[in-house]
Amino acid sequence: MIKLKRYHPLLMLFDLSKLVKSSIFFAVFLFVIKAGYKSNFITYGRIIFIFAVGITLISIILKWFTHKYELDDQSFHLYKGIFRKSERTIPFSKIQNVKRHASLFHRIFNVTSISFETGMTGEVATVKFEVISLIEADRMEAHSTSAVRDELATIPTNPKPNRTIHFKPTRKEILEASFTSLSFLFLIPLIGSFYFKMNEIFHVEEEAEGILSKLLSSWWMVTILIIVVVFTSAMFGIARTFFKYGKYEISSDQDRIYITKGVIEETAFSISKEKVQAIEIKQSIMKRLLGLAEVKLTSAGSLSSGEELLEINSLYPFLPIKRAYGIISEILPAYEVTEKMNRLPRTSLWVRMFKPSWLGLVVSGVLFYFKPTVLSVEQAWWILSVGLFIIIYVLRLLDFLNTLYILNENFIQIKKGSWTTSLFISKRDKVIEVKVSRNIFQKLLGLATIGTINRAKPIQHAGVDDVPLVLADSFYKWYMGRRNEIEIEIDTKL
Incomplete structure (x- = not known):
């Protein structure tokens, strides 16, 4: 048991660094750029800024003194409040995923952050410690995930589970990933954003106009400029990919799957194998041409937001497709990937x-109402309309050709998509709901739509449109067979 204690003292410095990062722009604008201005707007702006920063500094200190936590044999207990105390209790049994993240700040001070994601919603969905010592993080993770809580004292301070490493990208694979992900294109908007910000402050556009006209007047200067931009963009893309995936590793032990990544900022993610609800294998058109794929694990919890939300459950975004199938069978032997699948009937194509x-x-x-002229072409409106319909129906044809499905004894497997394809695999006992529906056209042609729902954040839907009615009947009976797979716990005390 971990007794009641305050959070790490460095949490105050960490919160202070976030305050500086979020307020630096306003500070520079109010006290540097507008240093000589005496308008009421700037004067009151400075007063409000100083007041807000002062209140935030006080709250950072009070937060450290009033926020505490402890762990017993079953739950986290989180306490906060000065005049009004509050307590949150989060059972260990609800934990779905565990994530660690070490930013540059954490690495400098040899600490880390750790998050415990549950399947619940609202305020109790995540237990997060933004700054914590490595020893405390190890003890906390071991305590919350150990099956025998009474044996905590025998667990070493820095446990090293007997893990099997399944994948580490080579230099060649990182190079391929940098071009497949088009990372080199990120430099262009980065330069553009920097230029516009500098122009707003220092009005560099007038100064740069004369230099730019001189550069464009010479063909050899233009050639050199293009070569420099292309080379710099390629190096930027390779460096960005290396810092992101250079130390990527996929490993597992008997109970959990572990994913680590990052060179400067390190992230470690783990998920219980029992908590995996489904597997998704995604391929963009470029990845299909190169024989690559991304494998994602669906769980009931999600740990991040924005870009990281899309990547945190990903085994690796650029796995060779055959290797992806092999890793799935190695990590999750209970799952099967069947390459031979069934196609939709031809009547499904006509419906689409x-x-x-x-x-x-x-x-x-x-377009018909406004009849716009594009590039001096007066009839461009109907050309655009015809082109749009061609694109729509080509995408529908590709979706029909890429749609495949199969029902195994304990699995459902669905592949669909046009430019980007997605292969969905789930065990029958992980599907919480199924649906079979038919519209008027499907009734006339003996077709139906089937769908599944898996527990996730948000709820994950998967399904196939316009399948034969015979399959829809088999699908419902297949799902009913899960009754034999679900274990019901009986309380012997009753």
């Missing part, structure tokens, strides 16, 4: 092709 496209109709109506 004759289904009206409301997007195409609305856009065509707008």
